Amino acid sequence: MARGRRVNSCGEKSKKLLLEKAIELFSTYGYHQTKISDIVKSANLTQPTFYLYFQSKETLFNDLNEKFHNELTEIFSSSTNDINNGKIGIDLIQGSLTHIFEFFIENPNLTKIGFYEAEQSTAVKEMLVSELIHILNTQLKDSNVLKQADATILAESLIGSVERLTLTNLLTNKTSPEQLAKEICMIYFATELSLVHS
């Protein structure tokens, strides 16, 4: 049978295709239920080709997670710059959440992997929590909320909400990033807001 390079084939294109399909399948079926044979089949390539571009199944999966982790961290860092844009307090938080949700919705499958499927998701969430605690402590120091609830618990709770609502409302397109961020802030900071508004 014919072997060797295909007409019209191009290394970078194949790699990108494999990556896409891998993300798709990992996010749909999970790491263990996704076989290399599945990935290459859906990319219309063969198994050795996979190893041309990726060291191993595990490496690929880890790289994907690292990428997710890094980009998400980046989002948060840059959203802190909103301070320069004059946003403070709850507005800053709401803005950050919006940015995160926008990132999620732009990378739904990667999100499913990095935020839900992978073992590394634990680290990602811890990162979010600690960043959030930092913001809470600097931005809402004197709020009612923090007087009544422990900052850590509040942050963990909020990330929990983000986790679940992303799955049920965001990635299903039921709620937009802005709207979801707003709803969450409403739930968590109603007392502050009512004071402000009154």
Added chain:
Amino acid sequence: MARGRRVNSCGEKSKKLLLEKAIELFSTYGYHQTKISDIVKSANLTQPTFYLYFQSKETLFNDLNEKFHNELTEIFSSSTNDINNGKIGIDLIQGSLTHIFEFFIENPNLTKIGFYEAEQSTAVKEMLVSELIHILNTQLKDSNVLKQADATILAESLIGSVERLTLTNLLTNKTSPEQLAKEICMIYFATELSLVHS
């Protein structure tokens, strides 16, 4: 090891031991990383013995999940009876959460499996959400919270909080069931409570 019955061996004991070890390993390493060989090894038995008491790895895992689902459902149903104990509104919710958390902390490993590891965990959470929506609609119909936030989003958010805080604060013994339930209610129903208290 010689064949045949061991000195002092007893079926029920072996089965229970295997079950315990299985739950332990499944909860620690997950379904796929837990091999039957691991389970029997940690129970000091051999593989055929596993099949003496369980139909298959998958069946065992599913049964475990079903058990978790059923018991959790039961907890919720019976905690509704607190209405008869005069609990209403937020108190009722707080009581229900307390019961759930107590169940979780009594079955930490089973919880890790049924609430986090299994595919069926989706169904479990959906069940909790829909039960919670029902309570919200009947008990907090006229509250400020429901005026401002969609009941479904509120419920999903709350279950998200439960999910995360169980992992980070409850199962790590940082927070007690009662305390955690109270903190969550504080976060979610601060406005109501302040009205009540004022």
Added chain:
Amino acid sequence: MARGRRVNSCGEKSKKLLLEKAIELFSTYGYHQTKISDIVKSANLTQPTFYLYFQSKETLFNDLNEKFHNELTEIFSSSTNDINNGKIGIDLIQGSLTHIFEFFIENPNLTKIGFYEAEQSTAVKEMLVSELIHILNTQLKDSNVLKQADATILAESLIGSVERLTLTNLLTNKTSPEQLAKEICMIYFATELSLVHS
């Protein structure tokens, strides 16, 4: 749990029961598809009990076949005594076949094993063939049949007929032993018979 001898139990009875069930199952499902666990289950006993009476699965199966072989040999030998009863030629053959068929129909399951299922069935049939050749050579020496066909082929053919018709007509109770023996002789010795009858 209760262990040890059952009330009303009796060694010989258990052995006989196991033997019956074994024959039944071997004949229905074959050697490999019949498990010791199946045999004891249908005898309402347990696996160790099986080994109380039989050395092993294979031994039991072989014993069964030996028994079949011996009894069938015996049938043939004693039917030779029909000579003393005055039977000769085709009548003798028809009588022998009748006896064989009667034995088959009295032991249908053992027959299915020893004549069809077992490897040893080869030997059994060879025995029948060589006995038959002997009879043909002594009783039908000058017949037309033997002039036209090789005695060995005739004998093999006849045993082939016996083999198939036993399965399709005798053990299904479509045809009686006597009738079947008669039909076979009709087919095989029509020329002789017509001479006789004319």
Added chain:
Amino acid sequence: MARGRRVNSCGEKSKKLLLEKAIELFSTYGYHQTKISDIVKSANLTQPTFYLYFQSKETLFNDLNEKFHNELTEIFSSSTNDINNGKIGIDLIQGSLTHIFEFFIENPNLTKIGFYEAEQSTAVKEMLVSELIHILNTQLKDSNVLKQADATILAESLIGSVERLTLTNLLTNKTSPEQLAKEICMIYFATELSLVHS
């Protein structure tokens, strides 16, 4: 042995080799006594390679039987076309038997499987019987044989003879296809033939 492709290896060749060895072993030792490990060992390959070309042991066995069944059916159908060649009555039957025997001797191992070893052999023989009954009824309607013996019994008997003689005389190369077909017809249709010849 190192992993990966072997020098000079070729899929089709491997598959064919495995098939041959499988047929050989199945026919010699039977389905249950033939292990996949035996098959690949005698083909100098490894177990996963088997699954590269066949779905499972059972599937392979069934496919083999189906193939046997189909080809044998085909033989019979096409030998009916001998009618066009002017063959009628006993000659037609003898021709058909010859064709069958030729097929058997060209595929001795497949025959051992499909005609003796497999459960499906029952169906194969039933097919032969019903085809034969049809021929008898159309070609030998007024013969002496059919007057004296039941057509079904005659057909079953004849197939029994074919079954046994194939094993003892054909596959052992004691008798040629033509010769065996002739002998069988001699045995079964002696009366007709003698009439014809006289």
Added chain:
DNA sequence: CATGAATGAGACTTCATTCAT
């Protein structure tokens, strides 16, 4: 660059058989 062909390692499961009671 890409493929066809192959395999090492290991997972799940089954079954005849055997102790200890």
Added chain:
DNA sequence: CATGAATGAAGTCTCATTCAT
């Protein structure tokens, strides 16, 4: 005499990975 409990040995199958072309 009979059982409950257990296991050695082995079989089928899968999957990530790797040669040779």
